Amino acid sequence: MGIQVTSEIKPLKKVLLHKPGEEIENLTPEYLERLLFDDIPFLEVAQQEHDAFAEILRQNGVEVVYLHELAAEVIADEKIKEEFLNQFLDEADIKSEEVRKNVYDYLKSFKSNEELIRKTMAGINKNELPAIEKKSLVDLVDDEYPFVADPMPNLYFTRDPFASIGDGISLNKMYSVTRNRETIYADFIFKYHPEHKGTKRLYNRDFEFSIEGGDILNISETVLAIGISQRTTPQAIERIAERIFFETEGNKIETVLAFDIPKTRAYMHLDTVFTQVDHDKFTIHPQIEGPLKIFELTKGENGKVNILEETMTLQEILSKHLGCDVKLIRCGGGDYVISQREQWNDGSNTLCIKPGEVVVYSRNHVTNKLLVENGVKIHVIPSSELSRGRGGPRCMSMPLVREL
Incomplete structure (x- = not known):
């Protein structure tokens, strides 16, 4: 219905x-x-x-x-998953291209779509990503904040x-x-x-x-x-x-x-x-x-x-x-x-x-x-x-x- x-x-x-x-x-x-x-x-x-x-x-x-189950069913289609990941990264407002690439690779590494969706909801801590060489000002700004993508506790x-x-x-x-x-x-x-x-x-x-x-x-x-x-x-x-x-x-x-x-x-x-x-x-x-x-x-x-x-x-x-x-x-x-x-x-x-x-x-x-x-x-x-x-x-x- x-x-x-x-x-x-x-x-x-x-x-x-x-x-x-x-x-x-x-x-x-x-x-x-x-x-x-x-x-x-x-x-x-x-x-x-x-x-x-x-x-x-x-x-x-x-x-x-x-919610996470319905969302996971949607991204079973690889083209839709790709669209979802790019939109998620855009809205996470990750300024550094290097960090964005690392987050993308990290999310793609999840074998289960439910786990992937749950991770986007939970937030992504900087310590979950491989260390990157800070080459630009944007990589150095807000260095003390622990997350590259904020958690969504109100979900x-x-x-x-x-x-x-x-x-x-x-x-x-x-x-x-x-x-x-x-x-x-x-x-x-x-x-x-x-x-x-x-x-x-x-x-x-x-x-x-x-x-x-x-x-x-x-x-x-x-x-x-x-x-x-x-x-x-x-x-x-x-x-x-x-x-x-x-x-x-x-x-x-x-x-x-x-x-x-x-x-x-x-x-x-x-x-x-x-x-x-x-x-x-x-x-x-x-x-x-x-x-x-x-x-x-x-x-x-x-x-x-x-x-x-x-x-x-x-x-x-x-x-x-x-x-x-x-x-x-x-x-x-x-x-x-x-x-x-x-x-x-x-x-x-x-x-x-x-x-x-x-x-x-x-x-x-x-x-x-x-x-x-x-x-x-x-x-x-x-x-x-x-x-x-x-x-x-x-x-x-x-x-x-x-x-x-």
């Missing part, structure tokens, strides 16, 4: 994950900010937690596919590099150069993988303005919500609306709702402050209830997008566009200290696998109890290490197929 996602809550049938790998082991305290991490997870435990996440999904009828948050929208995708231009390299894998998968090639793109990684998947929520078949956030620009939202309304066929989306949310790390993406858990229920960070500034984008005349600005509470806007009275379940029960703590650990970031049934982190015990009290079935996964990356179950998953 390729891509088929028109809802946040319809039964999940197929999902893309990335199990954390050696890229986590390549985090060091002095380079956390550069690599957009706040802490260093313990890899062995993070992998155990991720395996538990995947197993819960499988037990509930969800097919789990892994286990598969929600961000692309977003499934209907039967198409938004292949995203990420907010930072550090994360924009992550989208190379999806680029090749949607170009060449037999199950996904030809998928229409509602946005592309080479567009000018940044947008990330955590800000994109399929509220219904006809309504798409996107956060104007620290990492998603209003220009990108307007561009994706133009693509949906005028430049691609088969879209059923009639309204794009742009939510103006605080531009801080705590409110990194729209899905860190609210996620849908049932037809009429959302779990939310209480400080996002509003009134909010919201923009309704709809199809206008002569290729123009109509934009209506409104100030409404979150409950009002969601009730209006879902056509029912929506209930908001506050993270931490609305208590300031509890909600701030559990929001930091993604208490509002749940993955809905069917209406009224969600995957949650174990550490957000107050919010989890409230979900149960409000009739929501929860599947609890261990989270001491995965949560250190500042992303929850929704962040760690990219639905590819939900039931229509």
Whole structure:
């Protein structure tokens, strides 16, 4: 079926994950900010937690596919592998031709395509390459930095590099150069993988303005919500609306709702402050209830997008566009200290696998109890290490197929 996602809550049938790998082991305290991490997870435990996440999904009828496996299947073709390697080296921004040649030879030496893909994700340390005679200034600059190609520790948050929208995708231009390299894998998968090639793109990684998947929520078949956030620009939202309304066929989306949310790390993406858990229920960070500034984008005349600005509470806007009275379940029960703590650990970031049934982190015990009290079935996964990356179950998953 390729891509088929028109809802946040319809039964999940197929999902893309990335199990954390050696890229986590390549985090060091002095380079956390550069690599957009706040802490260093313990890899062995993070992998155990991720395996538990995947197993819960499988037990509930969800097919789990892994990013590195799909990418490895794509580069089984030698011509595509050559194209991939050259693009990877270009985007790794290796200045020295001698170093670039050494990295190319090193990557070509891998006998397994899965190992090759995993190495490009993990980062390449200078000590993995043969020593070269430093002949030029560019070889000498930044000599203390340990990597010739940076690790990609954020990859286990598969929600961000692309977003499934209907039967198409938004292949995203990420907010930072550090994360924009992550989208190379999806680029090749949607170009060449037999199950996904030809998928229409509602946005592309080479567009000018940044947008990330955590800000994109399929509220219904006809309504798409996107956060104007620290990492998603209003220009990108307007561009994706133009693509949906005028430049691609088969879209059923009639309204794009742009939510103006605080531009801080705590409110990194729209899905860190609210996620849908049932037809009429959302779990939310209480400080996002509003009134909010919201923009309704709809199809206008002569290729123009109509934009209506409104100030409404979150409950009002969601009730209006879902056509029912929506209930908001506050993270931490609305208590300031509890909600701030559990929001930091993604208490509002749940993955809905069917209406009224969600995957949650174990550490957000107050919010989890409230979900149960409000009739929501929860599947609890261990989270001491995965949560250190500042992303929850929704962040760690990219639905590819939900039931229509």
